[in-house]
Amino acid sequence: MAIDGKVTGYSSMQVTLHWIVVVLVAFQFLAHDAIEESWRTSMRREPPPDTAVLTYLHVATGLLVLILALVRIYLRLTRGVPSPPEDEARLLQIAGEAVHGSIYVLLVLLPISGATAWFLGVQAAGDAHELLKNLLLAAIFFHIAGALFQHFVRRSQVLMRMFRPDRN
Ligand code: HEM
Numbered sequence: 001m002a003i004d005g006k007v008t009g010y011s012s013m014q015v016t017l018h019w020i021v022v023v024l025v026a027f028q029f030l031a032h033d034a035i036e037e038s039w040r041t042s043m044r045r046e047p048p049p050d051t052a053v054l055t056y057l058h059v060a061t062g063l064l065v066l067i068l069a070l071v072r073i074y075l076r077l078t079r080g081v082p083s084p085p086e087d088e089a090r091l092l093q094i095a096g097e098a099v100h101g102s103i104y105v106l107l108v109l110l111p112i113s114g115a116t117a118w119f120l121g122v123q124a125a126g127d128a129h130e131l132l133k134n135l136l137l138a139a140i141f142f143h144i145a146g147a148l149f150q151h152f153v154r155r156s157q158v159l160m161r162m163f164r165p166d167r168n
């Protein structure tokens with residue numbers, strides 16, 4: 001629904017993409033041993049380990065995250081997103097927006113740094129990838145804490161709007 005040109009909820013597409021990206025990012029964090037092993041052996045110019053499928057799955061899943069993050073940013077800019085709760089302290093509203101913004105930046109930079117390391121063999125990009133993944137983990141921690149805070153402490157509709165899409 002739109003009030004004064006502003007949307008009051010996320011579309012089904014935005015909600016679906018949010019949860020697909022959550023699953024893909026969780027996979028990247030849970031199944032990274034193969035890519036690390038392949039990366040180590042390729043840097044030492046040793047024969048690749050016997051985990052090619054999982055290695056390529058990390059690369060493919062990461063590139064899919066990049067594409068879906070770009071689609072989400074496009075939808076955010078064209079369709080729009082609901083505003084933070086109006087009765088929320090301005091500082092908390094800004095903190096929430098800042099965490100969302102940081103997550104989008106990291107969802108773009110992580111695959112780019114990973115691809116630069118993997119396809120071009122740039123060691124520094126591999127180091128950046130490791131640092132960026134720690135930043136993403138921290139941002140996700142604050143993001144989940146914020147969502148749970150909104151639901152259980154503030155008792156707002158913020159958590160539910162990522163489950164119940166706006167019909168309009
Ligand atoms: C959002 C997407 C991605 C996430 C969340 C992610 C996450 C991770 C994680 C958690 C590690 C293990 C790092 C460590 O603990 O040492 C890793 C390593 C690695 N990833 Fe990704 N990755 C993503 C995308 C990609 C893409 C698209 C590529 C290549 C095209 C890639 C290439 C690599 C490489 C080469 C390593 C080993 C180097 C290193 O340890 O830094 N990643 N990634």
Ligand code: HEM
Nearest residue numbers: 021022025026076081100103104140144147158159160162
């Ligand atoms: C890999 C993990 C996650 C990532 C990368 C992620 C990313 C994001 C991003 C970028 C947004 C902003 C959407 C926009 O306004 O354009 C968002 C919104 C949201 N996320 Fe997540 N999220 C993750 C996990 C979760 C989890 C586990 C929960 C539930 C506990 C959650 C609940 C929400 C909610 C409720 C919103 C809407 C917030 C609002 O409208 O102010 N997210 N998420």
